[in-house]
Amino acid sequence: MSRSWFSRRSDGPTGDVAHPSVDGQAPGAAADVADDVVLRVEGLRTHISVRRGVVKAVDGVSFTIRRGETVGLVGESGSGKTMTLLSIMRLLPVAEAKIVAGSIWFDGRDLLREPEPAMRRYRGARIALIMQDALTALNPVLTVGDQVSEPLRYHPGRHSGPIGARVIEVLESVRIPNPERRLDDYPHQFSGGMRQRVLAAMALGPSPDLILADEPTTALDVTIQAQFLTLVRRLQRDMKTSVLWVTHDLGVVAQTCDRVNVMYAGRIVESGDVRRILNEPQHPYSVALMESVPKLGARRERLYQIAGQPPDLLNLPPGCPFYDRCPLRMDLCRAEYPPATPVGRDGYVHCWAASKTDVAAAMLAPASSAGSDG
């Protein structure tokens, strides 16, 4: 009756979630295919049980990714972006974390209700992960050639021709020089930038439909980072792979993403086209994020600072989690979480103030009008 280490970390949600489906097929599956939607996350909730209570790491997240699209998931530490990523893969880091609600539609099936052996067929083959730190993500006692070929070996049918050739091909595509000679090298014999590219090669080998990238450039210095981003962008366009890019770095977002979701305290507070969000953010948190990045040429003495402390995920207020730190807060915000207000073509924002006024203007106007609405 005991649960193994594995099963405790990859469970789907327990209990029934209200959701009309037959055999795990979505009613909207056909629509997804028509719209070229690769991944559709609906109402995902992932909770972690700690001694003092329940941490709602992911608290109702919904978004879609289309074929060939790069979607960014932006937020500070603890916003839930990494947990969202891991939930999609059903690879939760500790046994105390559980996906408690939601659906993740991929290829017409709800991943959260698939049995574990089915998940294994998706992982590495159709949904690939690129982790943040290549040094710890690669097994130090196995050769790089071995590790890059593993997804190909265990997911036959995702490529044609001999595995060895495909490994060399994909290593070349990530610009590793002389790949044939490096197959028997160990991870620590590569430089940091090259290791990260090895991770990318590992993910790209089986030509996945979707790549989940968890801040893969955070550990790199700026020039290497730029190379990596260009590389991924090119490969992604060539192979029409969709990418979900988790990061806290807006520069990366600007360079790679087509659309962006801004996360705060386990929820998506704003979503939309990347240009629109970068230039005309609608949520106070998004505005603060954009403004707190120093820009060349801008004349400002002080960077914008977000007041207050990061949210306590154990005790979230019933209304908007940004309430304590929001310069435009109203009583309504504390009581009720705002519904989505559409913005632009297919974006939206969850903010009471945004539905009534120009948030950015209100927040950044000199002295007089900040907080005047409400």
Next chain:
Amino acid sequence: MGRYLASRLLQALLGLIFISTLVFFLVRLTGDPARILMSDFAPLELREQLAERLGLDRPLYEQYFSYMSGLVRLDLGDSFNGQPVLDILLARLPATASLALAALVVAIILGLPLGILSAVYRGSAIDMFSRSVALFGQSVPAFWLAIMLVLIFSVILRIFPVAFGTGPESYVLPSIAIGWAAVAGIARLVRSSMLDVLDSDYVRMARAKGLPPHVVVVKHAFRSAIIPVLTFSGLVIGSFLNGSVVVETVFAWPGLGKLTMDAVNGRDFPVVQGAVIMIAVFFITINLIVDLLYAYLDPRIRYG
């Protein structure tokens, strides 16, 4: 790798020098070994004769020098029955060495799966069971276990023999008696090592590649987790040499342990001295081999 090898050899050498020096002084601590060799009732002239024969009347540093130079030439002196000590020791070494190895095999065969199962099924009944076994194993004295094993298996059940030399079955009981205590340590170490490794990023990456669980556990987790266990095995063999003193006595096993016991009882000094040194040498060598094996298995050390 070459540098690592050289430094380890140097360390081993220093260790050997230290231990032989230690043994030298240990054995001569009372001030008059001759008095121990012969009882106090022996006449003084006889004792003096003996002392002279053994070179015990010479100044200490002279004795030390001849002792150390003897060691380098692998000359450990003669036993009181005339035979060269080295020959006696070498004759008995295989029995002890093979027993220690058998005990290690037992400990690993029992400890490894217990540890792995404990880690993968943490918190379950299997985990509790193996933790109890481990706890128990460390609380049982080897000699008593040996006697009880003899009682149950040899006397009552008549399955296994008691004496040495009747083929591989004779190894079973004594190696269990010695190896039992190490099962606990090995299981515990494997468990904690596996738990650490199972939570590591590269194991998560392996799962993210959709690899089947047995590949994740064996190929990725286990290979890294095994490395500290190897080092531990080296230490464990040292403790086996310890345990062999008592277990060999119980089973009348013709090894170094029993030899030491007999020599101590028979007051055969040179043999005692030689046995302790030989065991220490054995131990240091094993540690050296383990370290080199460690370097071989962990490429970071090899090429780093």
Next chain:
Amino acid sequence: MHAAAVRARSLIGSTRRLPIVPLLILALLVIGAVFADVLAPHEPLQVELTNALQPPFYHEGGSLEHPLGTDELGRDILSRLMHGGRVSLLLALSVIVLGGVVGVALGLISGYAGGLTDSIIQRAVEAVLSLPTIMVALVFVFVMGQTYASIILILSPFVAAELARMVRGEALSIRRTNYVALARVAGASHLRVIVHHILPNVAGTIIVVATLQVGALILVEASLSFLGVGVPPPTPAWGLMIDGGREYVATKYWLSLFPGLAIVLTVLSINWIGDWLRNVLDPKQQML
């Protein structure tokens, strides 16, 4: 991976509850040992050949007068067990105190001073730890004479070495912390830093290791007396009793069985408590 939400581990609840069973067993054993004079039903040294080799009370021929039977000289086994326990306990405690003080001191010095001092002490510690305990003790006691003093003297270095090794590791990492640096900047002497800052933090490790060493010591002492180089006769000792019962083991098993069980129960309880202590004082380890 981000530390914030991801590493939310909860402690295994059961390991924090006080382990009553071993504490009770240990209490029983300690009381029996300490008050052996008063509680033992017979004189442990009293030879009564007419009563020799009586079986325990549950066999035919046994009685409650000698509940665990008698040995080959007619001595009551239960009483000898209790007195033997006292001897073992006293020895173990003496060794722990002597070896403990020396070991902790060496470990603190080694970890705090670093550099050459550390290297030298470390080499010595490793050398001692690489020696086979029983063999060395065997030779030593034989040479020095079979007295309490010689046993305590030869076993202490092993305990000291083990403690020195553990304490050094912790001292080394604490030495590098900021508050030690601050204390030194504020003018605290080396000694004060060691005693006030480092020592309290290693106290947990010391307690755990010392407890587990007591168990190991009882086993070593039993082995020594089994081999005949333990406490000087005619004091009863568990190991000695087991050796004495060896030739009768086929038929009169109780001579060897009960002393062995006593050893197992004692060491088991001590190790159990030691492991519990380790889990409580350092939950990060989570070993056993």
